[in-house]
Amino acid sequence: MSTKTVSFEDVIYEVQTKRNFTSNSSVQKQQLLKGVSGIFRHGQLSVIMGPSGAGKSSLLNALSGYRTEGVSGTILLNRKTSCYIQQEDYHHTLITVNEMMMMACRLKLKNSVSTDYKKQIDEILAGLNLSHRKSSTAKTLSGGEKKRLSIALELVTNPQIMFLDEPTSGLDEVTASACIRLLRQLAHEDRTIICTIHQPSAATFDLFDNIYLLAQGQCVYSGSPRVLIPFLLNQNYTCPKYNNPADYIIELCDTEPEVIPHFSSHFLNGKIQCLPTNSSSNDASICEYQMKHSINTLQMEIHRPKESTIMQKMKQLSKFFKSEYALSSLQQFLVLFNMMMTKIMRNRVVLWIQLFHHLGCGFFIGLIFLNSANDGMRMFDHLKFCMGCVFFVVYTQIMVPILSYPSELRVVKKECFNRWYGLTPYYLALTFSRLPLQIFFNLIFSSIVYFLSGLPMEPWRFFLFALIGVVVSIVAEGLGLAIGATFNVTNGSAVGPALMAPFLGLAIYGFDFAADVPIFMYALMKFSFIRGGVVSLVLTVFGFNREKLECSDVYCHFDDPKVLLRYLRIENVSLFTEISVLIGLMIAFRALFYLSLRKRFYK
Numbered sequence: 001m002s003t004k005t006v007s008f009e010d011v012i013y014e015v016q017t018k019r020n021f022t023s024n025s026s027v028q029k030q031q032l033l034k035g036v037s038g039i040f041r042h043g044q045l046s047v048i049m050g051p052s053g054a055g056k057s058s059l060l061n062a063l064s065g066y067r068t069e070g071v072s073g074t075i076l077l078n079r080k081t082s083c084y085i086q087q088e089d090y091h092h093t094l095i096t097v098n099e100m101m102m103m104a105c106r107l108k109l110k111n112s113v114s115t116d117y118k119k120q121i122d123e124i125l126a127g128l129n130l131s132h133r134k135s136s137t138a139k140t141l142s143g144g145e146k147k148r149l150s151i152a153l154e155l156v157t158n159p160q161i162m163f164l165d166e167p168t169s170g171l172d173e174v175t176a177s178a179c180i181r182l183l184r185q186l187a188h189e190d191r192t193i194i195c196t197i198h199q200p201s202a203a204t205f206d207l208f209d210n211i212y213l214l215a216q217g218q219c220v221y222s223g224s225p226r227v228l229i230p231f232l233l234n235q236n237y238t239c240p241k242y243n244n245p246a247d248y249i250i251e252l253c254d255t256e257p258e259v260i261p262h263f264s265s266h267f268l269n270g271k272i273q274c275l276p277t278n279s280s281s282n283d284a285s286i287c288e289y290q291m292k293h294s295i296n297t298l299q300m301e302i303h304r305p306k307e308s309t310i311m312q313k314m315k316q317l318s319k320f321f322k323s324e325y326a327l328s329s330l331q332q333f334l335v336l337f338n339m340m341m342t343k344i345m346r347n348r349v350v351l352w353i354q355l356f357h358h359l360g361c362g363f364f365i366g367l368i369f370l371n372s373a374n375d376g377m378r379m380f381d382h383l384k385f386c387m388g389c390v391f392f393v394v395y396t397q398i399m400v401p402i403l404s405y406p407s408e409l410r411v412v413k414k415e416c417f418n419r420w421y422g423l424t425p426y427y428l429a430l431t432f433s434r435l436p437l438q439i440f441f442n443l444i445f446s447s448i449v450y451f452l453s454g455l456p457m458e459p460w461r462f463f464l465f466a467l468i469g470v471v472v473s474i475v476a477e478g479l480g481l482a483i484g485a486t487f488n489v490t491n492g493s494a495v496g497p498a499l500m501a502p503f504l505g506l507a508i509y510g511f512d513f514a515a516d517v518p519i520f521m522y523a524l525m526k527f528s529f530i531r532g533g534v535v536s537l538v539l540t541v542f543g544f545n546r547e548k549l550e551c552s553d554v555y556c557h558f559d560d561p562k563v564l565l566r567y568l569r570i571e572n573v574s575l576f577t578e579i580s581v582l583i584g585l586m587i588a589f590r591a592l593f594y595l596s597l598r599k600r601f602y603k
């Protein structure tokens, strides 16, 4: 069997469903695909069609490997030469079509191939009628152009097998028809193209070489579109002359559900195909057909529950050492870092907003505590100043990734799945590309509040002050990214503040009765990175032999900074330990972020 052909046998896709949200006992297994088989040959454009909820996307996801959990059966295809194009076209913002194509070439083509990709890009874009949109960003493209861009990006590596989920959804009749014609042309250039379409129009129905009709997770027709009408006729169903055969059979499955098991057993759930004999008639209704056994027993299994775990481990190990990417991890990192920096620098609006936000809040907090840092009578103001600075940094850094990251994740998931790059180089590029601006904006904020509040002009003290701001902001951003990678925007914007509440509570707890705080609460308080930040700032501001503060009254209890530190029970706390704990939490949140990404991408 050709390596470009996709065949599958007895594929079952099961999901767990809950009857209600309160009880675990009602967890049930639901079969979305009920042991379907079939074959999609190379050089052909095949369509999986059927009514809504029939299982079309489930089958495409199972065949392409996009879903593996709950999938069992036998699927034979060469995944390394395949690509998957999702229903929604997720593209990078702020970079042009040409730059996206260039990035795809740099990441997906081996170094040995010429690094002058211009000619290749021009050819692909011209073939897909996108040359005139070369310098546009994806945001400004029409629906059809976005779809063609998705295809163009994958065509860079000339994939032999292409899966497309609902490529015509959201397109008007003419554009949808043009899209199907394009897919047909690509398939006839010796590729296997498989797409799902809810209900092809009469104009596009005949463009497919092969149709695979699903209903209730079962195959009810497989074969040539030309012989669908004669087949139905043979089964005593007459498709009215001017009806679209696709509409007719879908309606039949809907209005007469008993035909589903009947047709399904007729086709052995996809093992048999209905193919035309050499009839020269142009009239579909008198075209002759034959039922052909298309599936022989396949050899490669994707799901073997009985395989020993040692064998599984060995396979995983060999996969680890055999890179499935065109570039080394370092090269992937460099290309991604470059692209991310370009995107950050081009996002002028966000840059200006961030600049004004840091300047504005810096001046606001600085003016509230104007020249108060030396006043021995304003002990609580000193504490509030440190808390205000830390709270500002935490809120700024935590909410942005929660709100913005989920949309970026969709592009990354698509690219990772299509083997553009690995998760680790992406993760490192993301982490390092955000650092320079994070440090820059924190320095602006720290400088303003430090000097307006009148803290001592000691460079090393300012350095520590700014360093703590940067460390806290990296910790908070790590938590924000972990939430953004785990939840969608709606859930994340509820989870973020809810998670912050205990950290905040622990940050302000017990400052006014430090002597009476129970030991176990001290242990718990260590987990609050916000408190860690506040304590570190207080130690930086009042520790390291800070001189006595000014006192404008007869007696100032807190004019000696050591008294304040003793009152807060932090006189023996080392700044080094506090920063180490913050770094520990930073690593923990970043690891959580990485694991969350892994879980989402490889489920």
Ligand SMILES: Nc1ncnc2c1ncn2[C@@H]1O[C@H](COP(=O)(O)OP(=O)(O)OP(=O)(O)O)[C@@H](O)[C@H]1O
Binding pocket: 015, 016, 017, 030, 032, 050, 051, 052, 053, 054, 055, 056, 057, 058, 059, 198
């Ligand atoms: N994770 C899941 N848990 C429970 N049910 C699911 C899950 N995924 C899909 N389903 C259900 O399985 C059925 C098949 O879903 P699928 O998305 O494959 O259908 P489809 O034929 O592509 O439909 P449409 O044309 O409307 O996109 C639907 O009824 C859907 O609600």
